[in-house]
Amino acid sequence: MATTASKDVEKGDYFKNFFAQSLRDAPAFRDETSQVFGKITQMMSGTEELYIFAVTCDNDTKFCRKQSYYAHMGDDRRTMNFCDRFFATDGDIKATNDRAKECDSMTLREAHRSKAALLVHETTHTRYAMLYEDPSLDYAYGFAACYQLARGLFDRGCTVYKNDKNPLCGNTEGKDGLCDEKRSGTNADSYALTAAGIYFSDKCNKAIPLPPLPGPLFTFEPTPTLPPATPAASEGTSVVSGTPIPEVLRRRDQIEAPYARADCPIYDDTIFDDPRQEIVGYVHFGDSYGAGMGTGTTSGDACRVGENNFGDLLYKSWNDKGIPYERKVCSGDTIKGLNRQIDEWVDSNGTNVGTVSIGGNDVGFSDLVYDCIITPNTARWGSTMRALCTDVEKKARDMMSDQGSDGMKSKLKAAYRRILKKSGRSDFRLYVTSYVEFFNTATTDCDKSTFHYWWAGYNPSSDPFFNRIVYLKQDLRVEIDDLVKDLNKVIESAVTEANKEHGGYQINFVDVNARFNAHRWCEQGDWHEPAPEVDSTWLFLSGWPDVSIEGSSVNTAAIETAEIKQIIDAGRIPLPDADCRKTLDSDADPYLRSLCYYAEAVAESSNGTEATYLAEANAQIESKNVTSQHIGWFTPTRQVKTFHPRSPGMVAYKDAIVESIEQVGQV
Helix, strand or coil, X not given: CHHHHHHCCCCCCHHHHHCCHHHHCCCCHHHHHHHHHHHHHHHHHCCCCCCCCEEECCCCCHHHHCCCCCEEEEXXXXXXXXXXXXXXXXXXXXXXXXXXXXXXXXXXXXXXXXXXXHHHHHHCCCCCCCCCCCCCECCCCHHHHHHHHCCCCCEHHHCCCCCCCCCCCECCCCCECECCHHHHHHEHHHHHHHHHHHHHHHHHCCCCCCCCCCCHHHHCCCCCCCCCCCCCCCCCEXXXXXXXXXXXXXXXXXXXXXXXXXXXXXXXXXXXXXXXXXXXXXEEXXXXXXXXXXXXXXXCCCCCCECCCHHHXXXXXXXXXXXXXXXXXXXXXXXXXXXXXXXXXXCHHHCCEEEEECCCCCCCHHHHHHHHHHCCCCCCCHHHHHHHHHHHHHHHHHHHHCCCCCCHHHHHHHHHHHHHHHHCCCCCEEEEECCCCCECCCCCHHHHEECCCCCCEECCCXXXXXXXXXXXXXXXXXHHHHHHHHHXXXXXXXXXXXXXXXXXXXXXXXXXXXXXXXXXXXXXXXXXXXXXXXXXXCECCCCCCCCXXXXXXXXXXXXXXXXXXXXXXXXXXXXXXXXXXXXXCCCCCHHHHHHHHHXXXXXXXXXCHHHHHHHHHHHHHHCCCCCCHHHHCCCHHHHHCCCCECHHHHHHHHHHHHHHHHHCCCC
């Protein structure tokens, strides 16, 4: 079929009917189309050394089992897989020789439903066949949709295969809509229909006619709504473009497509035979949330990467060590650090999935926790800490609301687009994760709880006059959660605008918050916060144990003992200069940042709680007491993991990304 088409691509009216006039006006397009069919011929001969591919018959793939495909092509792994449906003798797709026996009654719709045409379709899903450009995509299936596509009339939003999460023909609302006519030049079925028409016209020694074109298909006369019934339609019919259609003739498009308008035409039955979407390479960018700081065993370097970070969990879920994986996350990184990570990304052209969590450090996440909630500096009065808290909150809000080129949203957009540009792949997708709200704000029991670093507890002894204990009252919980919501809005808006500026929809915002419902602090239950023993709470406080997940048991006590030994070997706790927060790099090690807080407190009160614990810890280090609880207060992981997800929370992140990947059709 491809061979016949390559010899005379303009035979009959098929070439002009399925490729836009604007494409055909280009002098080279005719010859390039002929070359595509020639490349397909070479591929299918099995002798083309430049593109040797494997043929498999695995009916257990997701596409065969769940989506009823006939076949699917994987270009990166060079594999064409046939489903059992392809070999059926009683289905819509017929053997080409059997279809050739129907010359007297055949229209192009039947010609297209031949196994040779399906092979033409599949092979165009390769860079080789498409003359080393991007593989074809499935903008439109079938005769009617492809006919419209070539005329700029095809609205993908009217079909059951539309994908508003990853639109191929995005409209101003970011959903599938009207497709540009030039998409016909990279649409798989446009080539299959053209080849089928040319081949069977040659085989039958007569022109294979186009099937009838129903009026509503091309009139596009809008009507305000699609009512369940109208006076013009009797019970058991459906109205499309004002034309009653008997229920028995309604196709899947009309039954399942949720219409935004009433002017959607009837498309002929779709034969699904998409290309096989594969994960060919993965890169994981981000900050401490991406690094899973505190989960499992956390690395001792400045990036503090936990072994159950969601990037590693996502990679393991694919169960394919042949997929290249670059983990670039570093816990202290801001957007500035993300740009460094992008610079260090090596296999950018061999990667089509990326994840990123960034922005929390830019708004001063650790300062918010320190000054607003855990308030460990006992030398300061409560009023002083509250003033520092409101100042940090104002700085965060100012940064998030800045619409200028130095504002947070602009910096996020620029970083996302740098990732896309460095990848250079049209099939690359970036999944940008949200942050999670920390508290259930509807309950009241937490009004008596405090997460104070030294005096955490429920209904603790009062601290009169100094008022250094911060209680988790509803207004404070709402205040902190609202900051998280505002940050997520900025991130989501940056994703939306970056997509528009890039001219596509390769960036996806992944909101994880719903998965943390019932797993935050201050949930309704038979316990009082702080309650480290409650495994259903998916967030850490300092000193809280991790929670085991499938495939990864954790022993927080053993991990802390190992870190105590490392501190003992170092000789003492390396407290920095008291002014170090002022000179600290924006992407500094979170542990160093925590030691800066200590240094400030010790400098302000040499007899205070911090100074007392530090002196005792150094004394225990000198005596090499590995069981010392005082040394434990200063271990790196205990310091840095507070207000970060435990391992089940990282699983929730992973699951949310998997769902998003599936929604956009990447796997």
